[in-house]
Amino acid sequence: MSVSDMGLIALGGGCGASVRYGIVLAQSRLSRWPGWTGVLAANLLGCLIIGVAVGSDSHGPWVAAMVITGLAGALTTFSSFALDLALMSVTRAWGQLIWCSLLSLAGGIPLVLLGRVIGIAWFGGAA
């Protein structure tokens, strides 16, 4: 990996992680929904963004480094999501566990597809 690739990933990753932090913080201060919905929102948004980036991939390899690996990669997280699920399962909060997993999977995967359609339509270029 070149130094410029690393810089692009770091730039995208730094932005992604701080936007996720902002979303989680705003969720906990402004809504009465359970804490995991903040991470859910960040994950769903990131799935949409990675789809858009894949759809507009014809714009060059910097998109892959900065937007796919960096921004969408760090905006979304698997560790906090799994930690929430782990705490739900040890406390036997099965209802929350099912909702959290279902919304993440059934929301995230179609959003990648939707994002790709948007990406091809808006930024598709040669594609």
Add this chain to the structure above:
Amino acid sequence: MSGLWTALLVMIGGALGAVLRGLAEQGGTLMGTPPWCIILAVNVLGCFAIGFLLVWLECRLRRDGASQLAAHPRRHQLASWLGVLTPDPTLPAPEVARSQQRLRFESGFLMTGVLGGFTTFSSFALDVVTLWESGHVLEAALNIGLSMLVGVLAAIAGLELGIRYFGAQYA
């Protein structure tokens, strides 16, 4: 003001975590590992680390008694439960505030930043789509099943090991 410092630490940690993931992807690709297996390994590793790290940070720095570990069935094994599970009445308020500030900084950098940036949900979802569309339906299903099951089990294992290891310290 301290919120901005935390956000900055999250940003630096996220950049670091994302670069680490990028390097893992590159290293794995050179060894011929399928992309989805690399992301799976990265995510599982991050899940274990976040469970272990949570217990370490909470036991060492939590002083307001509002830990997420309060609901954990093995919370009573925390020798340092005072401050973690209930507020510590012997500590002066400024010291509690200082410790809580440090907790925000360290968990912001390590958990939200480094591990949050290292692990990813979007690449996982993209891998599922890619596998499915290329006709590797079994691998797509396996990726979902393994990521969810092994990821959560790794986080549970991290919590367990953390409680065993750090629970007895910081008393």
